Amino acid sequence: MRPVFAFLLLGLLCACQLNNANVNPESEDDIDNDFAEFDDDFVEASYDNSATAENADSSKGLGGSVVSKEKVDAPVKRTVDNDDDDDGLVENDDEFEHFQDEEEFEGYDAGDTMEPPIDQKTEPKLKIPNIPLHFRTHWDSYWMEMIMVAGLLAYFANFFAGKAKNARLAQLWFSTHKALLDENFALVGDDGKVENENPGLIKESESLYTLWCSGRTCCEGMLVELKMIKRQDLVSLVAGLMRPQLDQAHIKIELSRGLMDTFVFAVGSKKTITKVFKEYTDLTKFCSLVAKPEERYNVPSGFGVLSEIPEATSAILESRVITALNKYQSYIDYLHISDQFSGQVQQEEGSTLKQPETKAVLLAGFNLPKHAEMETIKPLLLLIFYLMERLKTYRMSKEGKSKADKNRLRVEEEFLKSTHAARAEAAAQRREDKRKQEKERVLAEDDPEKQRRWELKEQKRQAKKNAPKMKRLAVKSL
16 A cells, blocks of 8 residues: 555656646746746736727627726736735826826816907996096196206306306406506517417406416516406306305516515405415415504505515505505405415425425406496506516615525525425435446446455445444543
8 A cells, every 4th residue: 555655646746746837937038037027917917908808899799888987997906026025016097197186286277267258249348547647737747847947047048148247347357458558568468379369368268367468677477367256157156145256357477587675575455365374385484464554554454464574565565555555445455575486385395305496476466346447447557567666676775685584594494304304215215226226337247356346345334334323432531
């Protein structure tokens, strides 16, 4: 019995082995291919789909036209076996399923975007908003524009009117004094050209006219500046209501060199004298304000006097001049005579290493009257000519001359002290430049011995410069 039982058991094992070989046939290609299991799944899915299609066709052929919706819409589920014993479920969803998802189109209502059908029989209702018009028919809306246009018209009208009035005043002054100017000067109204094409006033601006005269003894020439009120400027006119201004004629005469003695003098209204005393260098450095000039020099009340040499001031303010000052007090602004005139005070005097150039001048300023009274100031020009002749003949005493020389020496010493540091720096810079030039000249030569001597000389100079300074004391022996 035992051999028979062993034979049956061996036969049963062989049959099981053959059955496994038919169910799971594996080849070497399947073992090497990592995607073999997916290929099997694909074949199985294709088989299932083809079977479903055949069943559907057969059902139609049999007369059944209704197909179960659950079978059609049901997704195909496949199970994938992994080597790591992890089961995964892969679903083949419908590709248009996202259109049925409500969260995909959240906030979007397709029905709202659709326009309702338009009824052709009824007229559409138009809603007109209440928009204000930009242009109104009332003139009250343009009051700002009207003010601006009126201001522009007033400005331009004042410009042309003021310009014409200044031109008339300047021409009236020139025509009034032309005969007197022709008698005293060979050339009146020189414009700087070889041939004087347009003799007369030169218009510098709408409120400034100039006149140059030359060809007379005692002077190099005379410059007349007619400074009018800026009538062409409406803003200046409004400002003039708070600070009244007057039309003025400023005369500047450059006297011949050596014509007058050395002194500085000025007389005029107290307001103008105080102003020019601070502005002009010669008056600031040489003159002093005279106390009570009415009692000392008999000048009109309201006039001030700046004097350097008292005797020269007394000689200028003689009886004829005092009479003219009293008679034309309202028209005379100032009279300024100086042999040290250098212009206005410089703000930075330490920057200049040389004293400013000075010259002898006679300056005068007169207020101009109205049109009808222009003839009344004609004698003032005669006063200028008289002062020129007076300066030509007047000579100071020895004491006055000595005092004037001391004043000029004092001013020069003050200038040298104020510019000492600047001049010392300039001198050091000149010496340094000179040494650099000498060094370049020595190095340019091909003489080593000469270069060695120059270097020794420079070393001695530097050692002497850097050596401490010692003071020698003399001690008396007992």
